[in-house]
Amino acid sequence: MKLKLRVWRQRDAAATGEMAAYEVDGVSEDMSFLEMLDTLNEELLLRGEDPIAFDHDCREGICGACGLVINGDAHGPERTTACQLHMRSFRDGDTIDVEPWRAAAFPVIKDLVVDRSAFDRIIQAGGYVSAPTGAAPEAHATPVPKPDADFAFEHAECIGCGACVAACPNGSAMLFTSAKVNHLNVLPQGVPERETRVLDMVATMDAEGFGGCTLAGECATACPKGIPLPSIAAMNKEWLRANRKVKR
């Protein structure tokens, strides 16, 4: 396949960027989107140009490092990560726009790479459980009802990629934060911090400059892990409950 690309190029955080046009030839439909970008970068290197910077790590859809807005869709047209998106989703001669996540809380570092440490600070605010150290406890010592375990697993799938923020018309981080809060709040291990977790994580999310949720639903459509939209209502319920319990 031969493709036309328009890619966001920005030298560094302070520079003003722009969309730059490229052509890539010899793209196989079995390549991943990132391999297609590798092919282009090899050419750019041979021509002595600066290769396009983009984030990636596992390339198997589990780490959450990759993140590109492809033709206006976070992670592109399929419900998967950019690294697991294959070129068979495109056709010969297509023009593809590639942009970084756009959010005030995710400033661009270079080209398609953004700084997602705002997510780390949300996790630091409460995305953990306090556990006594030592040998792993006996698995049956803390029974977890099956529906709760399923609910926790569903939310534990979040890989922190940030596609929800990128897709949201308001740049809101509610889906990510709700995945993390719901995952731990439903489990017995998460009970000691149940109230402070949701209050602190939501407060940090707001302080980081993410937008407010208007339930547009674009986050859940973009999420490669299928974190569902009702997760946000579940977090709101936890937040209201915590406000009733904790007077501060």
Next chain:
Amino acid sequence: MAVSGLLMLGYLVAHVMGNLKVFFGPREFNEYGHWLRTMGAPVLHEEWALWIVRLVLLATVAAHAVSAYQLSRRDIKARPVAYAHKRRRASYATRTMRWGGVIIALFIVWHILDLTTLTVNENAQPGHPYENVVATFSTWYGNVVYITAMLAVGLHVRHGFWSAAQTLGAGSASRDRALKAVASGLALVLTAGFIAVPVAVMTGVVS
């Protein structure tokens, strides 16, 4: 947003039921209009209950508008650089919440000047709400203004009711379809109920 929105929604349900009394003729409708002024009596003085309702509504509209302004400011600030590749985001009802809200706010002002203070309603007589309603819908602009605003209300309620349920933590995967159905049902009943009056005047069913 959610609490003030739901309070106004409750008012709209009462309002549409009152409006539909227009189909039972001038006597019943005007008596109903008179009752609105005397409700609460003899405990309350004439018009006191009405003024309490008006003040509560004013407060909810103000709270709703202020929080809508703050939320919109915050949301616009959170996406300072727009995507070069444009595409439609979210459903029509969701996308039109902001402008729909502004249209409804402007409508509320017109509506009060038209049927409460009667300032912009030519041929209006104080104390004759039935005749004033007929006068409003005997002008083309009256029909255009009311029908447009009621379509906006329907869209606003369709996203707003469901959205408010999520904000208040009442949403869940198993309840989602029911909540969406109630939202659409409310939107449809309100819009159809309100629009029935201008349509009835236009077609001569009410005159």
